[in-house]
Amino acid sequence: MKIIVIGANAAGLSAASAIRRMHKDWEINVYEKDVYISYGSCGFHIMFQTM
């Protein structure tokens, strides 16, 4: 089975990890349009406060 995940933040990487745990042999490709993956958008306000 081949899986394509679009988006590498919370939902995308959680889905990819869950599928990997259940199916060790499936091919999983994750695509992210941004430079960073798995960034914590919840912490944006802290980052901007310290700038």
Ligand SMILES: Cc1cc2nc3c(=O)[nH]c(=O)nc-3n(C[C@H](O)[C@H](O)[C@H](O)COP(=O)(O)OP(=O)(O)OC[C@H]3O[C@@H](n4cnc5c(N)ncnc54)[C@H](O)[C@@H]3O)c2cc1C
């Ligand atoms: C300021 C702020 C504070 C927050 N605080 C909290 C909090 O305290 N507690 C909490 O539970 N939640 C909080 N959230 C919400 C939480 O961050 C989101 O619910 C969570 O990030 C959603 O994750 P997601 O993976 O579903 O979507 P997103 O984080 O939106 O990720 C989607 C990803 O898909 C990528 N993408 C989109 N289109 C494409 C494409 N065509 N091709 C490739 N990649 C693509 C995007 O670049 C992005 O990286 C906060 C959000 C913000 C902005």
